[in-house]
Amino acid sequence: AQSVTQPDIHITVSEGASLELRCNYSYGATPYLFWYVQSPGQGLQLLLKYFSGDTLVQGIKGFEAEFKRSQSSFNLRKPSVHWSDAAEYFCALYGTASKLTFGTGTRLQVTL
Amino acid sequence: DSGVTQTPKHLITATGQRVTLRCSPRSGDLSVYWYQQSLDQGLQFLIQYYNGEERAKGNILERFSAQQFPDLHSELNLSSLELGDSALYFCATSPPTGELFFGEGSRLTVL
Numbered sequence: 001a002q003s004v005t006q007p008d009i010h011i012t013v014s015e016g017a018s019l020e021l022r023c024n025y026s027y028g029a030t031p032y033l034f035w036y037v038q039s040p041g042q043g044l045q046l047l048l049k050y051f052s053g054d055t056l057v058q059g060i061k062g063f064e065a066e067f068k069r070s071q072s073s074f075n076l077r078k079p080s081v082h083w084s085d086a087a088e089y090f091c092a093l094y095g096t097a098s099k100l101t102f103g104t105g106t107r108l109q110v111t112l
Numbered sequence: 113d114s115g116v117t118q119t120p121k122h123l124i125t126a127t128g129q130r131v132t133l134r135c136s137p138r139s140g141d142l143s144v145y146w147y148q149q150s151l152d153q154g155l156q157f158l159i160q161y162y163n164g165e166e167r168a169k170g171n172i173l174e175r176f177s178a179q180q181f182p183d184l185h186s187e188l189n190l191s192s193l194e195l196g197d198s199a200l201y202f203c204a205t206s207p208p209t210g211e212l213f214f215g216e217g218s219r220l221t222v223l
Contacts, residue, residue: 032209032210032211034210034211034212036212036214042216042217043114043116043202043214043215043216043217044155044202044204044212044214045114045214046211046212049209049211051209090155092212094210094211099157099168100145100157100210100212101157102154102155102157104154105154105155
């Protein structure tokens with residue numbers, strides 16, 4: 001079975017501060033991993049993806065994520081958060097039988 | 113803009129009714145996924161089609177059905193609607209590499 005865990009339901013950071021959103025996965029092989037962002041009332045937008053190769057992947061809007069096989073993690077980072085980054089963030093795993101499994105999401109609040 | 117088009121954007125209907133949600137995929141994408149997002153259940157996978165054939169089934173109720181047509185657009189049919197069916201319904205399409213591109217969603221309100 002495959003699963004994705006996002007341990008933080010809600011995170012608040014100050015504008016300009018750094019951000020790290022956690023994602024842990026369970027899967028028997030090397031998965032394809034994704035981060036999506038959802039603004040209120042909007043669909044999900046792909047931020048970045050990891051298939052293989054370099055474990056540090058760059059995405060849109062200044063986000064990056066690092067794949068750590070030993071920790072079964074794929075944490076999302078941004079060095080300096082902007083108020084417009086306030087949204088819900090979903091980690092997802094593409095694995096068995098072409099199934100995409102989402103985490104429960106982390107809601108990011110940015111204070112000015 | 114993801115390239116995935118969903119209609120209608122908003123829909124209000126009564127319990128017991130039937131509605132159809134429509135999805136037009138990105139050009140070239142053969143896979144279509146349907147998801148339901150509600151406050152209490154989060155993002156739930158309903159069903160996937162690939163080039164007209166059902167590929168995978170998730171937590172889809174028997175009152176719900178979907179199909180993908182030869183032109184690759186897809187429809188999700190929801191019948192005998194209940195209050196609890198009120199949610200955002202997303203369509204997503206994907207290339208073979210698996211990343212999903214989501215539409216803006218159809219917000220269904222059942223009164």
